[in-house]
Amino acid sequence: MIDTLFLDLDDTILDFHKAEAVAIAKTFRSLDIEPSEENISLYSRINDSQWKRLEKGELTREQVLSTRFSLLFEALGIERSVAMARGLYETLLGQGHFFIDGAETLLRDLCGKYRIYIASNGTARIQKGRIESSGIAKYVDRIFISSEIGVNKPSKEFFDYCFDAVGGVDRERTLMVGDSLSSDILGGKNAGIKTCLYNPHKRENTTQIIPDYEIHNLSELPSLLSKI
Ligand SMILES: [Mg+2]
Structure with missing residues (x-):
């Protein structure tokens, strides 16, 4: 029986890719860069690769927030201020949510039962803006953001910090739900809790990281929880 849930935020509860596309298009326009689909997906690919490097411990958060823009400008062969791009983008990203x-129905259903x-x-300054504008705080007991803790998923220390902070967590009765194999599922495994991959696009898993459960739609979660 599960009584405690850890939920990832980006692309599990909030649509980060949509928020990112909107914020980056506005940033591009301000910097006089064509906000084409091609340029936006180039940014997205660079950004994803930099976060993967953070998960592996190769880059710090501060480095990621800057290198994603310096690499983008390099790839586009243009010169722009990285600091200005960062400031604009982070402010815009914190302003919106999708x-x-x-997700909202799910949180309403699970609230009070788990x-x-x-x-x-994420980065606290950005995530707090998005959390506030989405109104999800009322459905959850507490929000843990790695930049405030000082360690990231998938490290065991991230979860140890959370368990210590809330107290009384029975790892056997705890499930981590998220869309990322490398941070959420591996993190849950490192922490000794059960894991559920949210895989809406049914992406093939080519890694050695195997989740205990997998769902393709958030509406599947309540019935899964009643069975395990
Ligand atoms: Mg995610």
């Missing part, structure tokens, strides 16, 4: 399909914690690898 829910993943079914202890619910958000476990995010």
Whole structure:
């Protein structure tokens, strides 16, 4: 029986890719860069690769926030201020939110039945703006953001910090739900809790990281929880 949930935020509860596309298009326009689909997806690919490097411990958060722009400008062969791009983008990103399909209904359904914690690898300044504008705080018991803790998922220390902070967590009765194999599922495994991959695009898993459970739609979670 599960009584405690750790939920990832980006692309599990909130649609980060949509928020990112909107914020980056506005940033591009301000910097006189064509906000084309091509340029936006180039940024997105660079950004993803830099966060993967953070998960592996190769880069710090501060480095990621800057290198994603310096690499982008390099790839586009243009010169722009990295500091200005960063400032603009981070401010814009913190201003908006879009829910993943079914996320709000899910939180409303689970609220009061489970202890619910958000476990995010984001940057506190940005995540707090998005959390506030989305109104999800009322559904969850506590929000953990890695930049405030000082360690990131998938490290065991991230979860140890959360468990210590809330107390009384029975790892056997705890489930981590998230869309990332490398941070959420590996993190849950490192922490000794059960894991559920949210895989809406049914992406093939080519890694050695195997989740205990997998869902393709958030609406599947309540019935899964009643069975395990
Ligand atoms: Mg995620």
